[in-house]
Amino acid sequence: MAISGQDLIRRMAAGDRDAFAHFYDRYAPLVYPLVLRIVRADADAADVLQEVFWRAWEAAGTYDAARGSPEAWIVMRARTRAIDRVRSIRRRSETFVAPVDEAVAAAPEQPGGDAAEQAEDRGIIRTALERLAPTQREVLELAYYGGLTQTEIAERLKQPLGTVKTRIRLGLERLREIVERPA
Numbered sequence: 208m209a210i211s212g213q214d215l216i217r218r219m220a221a222g223d224r225d226a227f228a229h230f231y232d233r234y235a236p237l238v239y240p241l242v243l244r245i246v247r248a249d250a251d252a253a254d255v256l257q258e259v260f261w262r263a264w265e266a267a268g269t270y271d272a273a274r275g276s277p278e279a280w281i282v283m284r285a286r287t288r289a290i291d292r293v294r295s296i297r298r299r300s301e302t303f304v305a306p307v308d309e310a311v312a313a314a315p316e317q318p319g320g321d322a323a324e325q326a327e328d329r330g331i332i333r334t335a336l337e338r339l340a341p342t343q344r345e346v347l348e349l350a351y352y353g354g355l356t357q358t359e360i361a362e363r364l365k366q367p368l369g370t371v372k373t374r375i376r377l378g379l380e381r382l383r384e385i386v387e388r389p390a
Contacts, residue, residue, distance in 0.1 A: 212277025219267035227264050230277075235260070237278065238285040245289035246296075255292050259285045298356075335385040343378030346371055 210218075210229065218226030238259060243252040263281055270280055336344050349360045357375065361368040 213270075213272050216267050216270045216277055216280075219264055220270070227260075230263070231260050234278065234281045238281055241282060242285050242289045245286065246292050251292055251296070252289075255285070255289050259288050262288075331386065335382050338385055339378055339381055343374050343381065346374045347378045347382070350375060 210226075212230070212233065215226045215230040215233070219230060235256060239252060239256050242255045242259070243249065246252050246255060259281070263284060266284075270277070274280075275283075336347065339347070345364070346360055349355045349363065350357070355363065357371050358368060360366075360375075361371045364371065
């Protein structure tokens with residue numbers, strides 16, 4: 208006779224690792240495809256799956272059969288965690304300034320990276336920025352020099368997020384053209 212999902216959760220709450228293994232084996236094939244559909248990347252789906260089951264192990268004592276079946280309980284936990292992962296990834300991708308890699312920051316300058324060349328590079332960029340439309344220049348300066356995310360720029364300028372994203376994309380494309388073919 209197969210053990211019910213509720214019994215497995217009750218045994219998990221009591222610290223039964225075998226019950227957890229059976230619970231995982233029973234519900235992981237149900238949960239993983241759902242998570243993968245939401246996060247769309249195998250590595251992220253595997254991470255979310257592991258976290259969902261770990262948290263289910265920790266929260267087994269809070270399971271209430273009156274609120275739903277074990278399937279519904281684990282699926283809702285998985286769905287919520289997968290959506291959280293997508294939002295987290297989206298927030299990271301909205302940040303234009305990459306985190307500082309301490310090893311790179313502490314590394315000595317590359318040969319030929321003297322102050323004169325750096326000043327020349329800054330001058331090229333400054334000249335290229337001046338050739339952009341003012342609205343494109345403003346959002347790029349806020350993103351790169353101000354370190355703001357697209358959402359923060361939209362809030363500061365009281366512009367729709369889509370408008371800010373478009374201005375940044377078009378501004379970057381125009382900058383590339385200017386730098387590659389200086390006038």
